[in-house]
Amino acid sequence: MKKKLLAALLATAMTVTMFAGCGTPGSKDSKKDDSSASSGKKRITYTLREDLPSMDPQNSNSISCATAEICTYAMLTRNVEGEIKPDAAESWDISDDGLTYTFHLRDGLKWSDGEDVKAGDYVYGIQRLMDPEMASDYAFIGYILKNGAEVNSGSVPVDELGVSAPDDKTVVIELAHPATYFLSMAAMATFGPARKDYVEKYGKEYAADPEKSVYNGPFKMTEWKHGDEMILSKNENYWDADSIKLDEICVKTVADAKTAVAMWEQGEVDITVVPTEMTDQYTENTEFYYTGADDYIMLNMSEDRPLANKNLRFALNYAINRTEYNKLVNNDVYDVAQRLVLPNVQAADDQTYGEAYPYTPFPAENDNDKAKEYLDAAMKEMGVSNPADIKITLLTTDTDGAKKQAEVLQEQYQKNLGITVEINQVTYKQRLQMETEKDYDMVVTGWVPDYSDAYSYLELWISDGQYNHSGYANAEYDKLLKDSQTETDAKTRQDMLFQAEQIFLGEDSALVPLQLRRDQYLINPKISNFNVYFVGYDFDLVYADISE
Structure with missing residues (x-):
């Protein structure tokens, strides 16, 4: 999204003194009184590098949102480190053809304001996701539903979407094609419930502040100081509230990673990511996790943009030294990526995709001779005699880490190709908007899979x-993706997906693979049941605990 958009990295805060409101005991002795300890509440505080773009589950498009929303909503199922467990639905039936899922809701489900949670709330939430008037960036995830694409395009009315509620305790979801991974998709907040009365009352401001939504999950949002911090408090109306150990989760927006580490040292926060340049300094109270994030340079191939030229795109892929980039930017903490699909996702026959389909279309280190061949061809096609006349803008966010990424890429491309690369730093929210409007040439972004299947990367x-x-547009690629949806043989379907990946990279050079992200978390040793998984969220604090 959002996996999923991974541009929202876990990180840190602006100054130590600004954040007493979310203070919690860290692994070091705090130099000031701790508000959590003094209040007697069990609270875990973690950091984000950017403010959450949204807490509207049908309008969220980043992994940071998904990580928070699994705390505030009870979905039909719950993904616990890859194991799909019942949540709001206590059971479900799947038709023999794999097209119809019937979810049976628990008795006594309540919203945080005491109102009953009904099957119609899930139907409304999913219909809202696909309604073209909503214009959700994440509506594509619902194309798996019967009439999903048609509803979203406006050619079929919303009430003909493949979701219904025959009664208040039954949700029936019909798919456009069988998908063995759908139960994991049902754990996404995107397919979660929404209260129609709140949506209609607040419109575009729905869920923009705590009082503008209601919650049926383990926690409820009780405070949101935009750009500063968010407080999620235990929801006593959650069906499994007795199993929830924490009283509060505090999400801090922090710009500088080193400041966040300092805050962790002082007991101000409980969980933060160690910036890669500081990795060697921390060997205790730390864990490395693959986040599932596959980072790349997305290229704008619109007709009026320089990267509409395929040869120029190939030149970019051969001119970059991915090994050097990873060393300079990430201190060799991440793994070099040379393809699109994360090798860890599941393929057929109990193999991972990487095991079944090894593939390295581009080198880990630059091949300047090959890059120059492609550049010369591009210059001829573009009518350019001096490579410096090819001007490409690299869009990035306004954090120090993003600036470092951009400067390394700028230096490599200007040195190895002689083209002109200009850096445009904006806020994370602005960057997402500019991506949507295709107002960029190149942007470093990436993807975390919404489910463990290559299709999660390729459908983008x-x-x-x-x-x-x-x-990007390629009719053969589109056909392979479409045909894979109805192919019932698992191996044949995976072969189709691999063929599509080969077209995307090997024939069209449609993006520049960079890295497979591996985060090093500093974790308060008093925390237990800290769950991390590479699909759907960064980590899961729902059933976490923190000792005195």
Whole structure:
């Protein structure tokens, strides 16, 4: 999204003194009184590098949102480190053809304001996601539903979407094609419930502040100081509230990673990511986790942009030294990526995708001779005699880490190709908007899978895909993706997906793979049941605990 958009990295805060409101005991002795300890509340505080773009589950498009929303909503199922467990639905039935899922809700489900949670709330939430008037960036995830694409395009009315509630305790979801991974998708907040009365009352401001929504999950949002901090408090109306150990979760927006580490040292926060340049300084109270994030440079291939030229795109892929980039930017903490699909996702026959389909279309280190061949061809096609006349803008966010990324890429491309690369730093929210409007040439971004299947990466680039902000279009690629949806043989289906990946990279050079992200978390040793998984969220604090 959002996996999923991973541009929202876990990180840190602006100054130590600003954040007493969310203070919690860290692994070091705090130099000041701790508000959590003094209040007697069990609270875990973690950091984000950017403010959450949204807490509207049908309008969220980043992994940071998904990580928070699994705390505030009870979905039909719950993904616990890859194991799918019942949540609001205590059981479900799947038709023999794999097209119809019937979810049976628990007795006594309540919203945080005491109102009953009904099957119609899930139907309304999913219909809202797909309603073209909503214009959700994440609507593409619902194309798996019967009439999903047609509803979202406006050619079929919303009430013909494949979701219904025959009674207040039954949700029936019909799929456009069988998908063995759908139960994991049902754990996404995107497919969660929404209260129609609140949506209609607040409109575009729905869920923009705590009082503008209601919550049926383990926690409820009780405070949001935008750009500063968010407080999630235990929801006593959650069906499994007796199993929830924490009283509060505090999410801090912090710009500088080193400041966050200092805050962790002082007991101001409980969980933060160690910036890669500080990795060697921390060997205790730390864990490395693959986040599932596959980072790349997205290229704007719209007709009026320089990267509409395929040869120029190939030049970029051969001119970059991914090994050097990873060393300079990430201190060798991440793994070099040379393809699109995360090798860890599941393929057929109990193999991972990487095991079944090894593939390295581009080198880990630059091949300047090959890059120059492609550049010369591009210059001829573009009518350019001096490579410096090719001007490309690299869009990035306004954090120090993003600036470092951009400067390394700028230096490599200007040195190895001689083209002109200009850096445009904006806020994270602005960057997402500019991507949507295709107002960029290149941007460092990435993807975390919404489910453990190659399709989660490949569906992004369907020609008319909701999330295709690159202008990429290839009819053969589209057909493979479409045919894979109805192919019932698992191995044949995976072969189709691999063929699509080969077209996307090997024939079209449609993006520049960079890195597979591995985060090093500093974790308060008093925390237990800290769960991390590479699909759907960064980490899960729902059933976490923190000792005195």
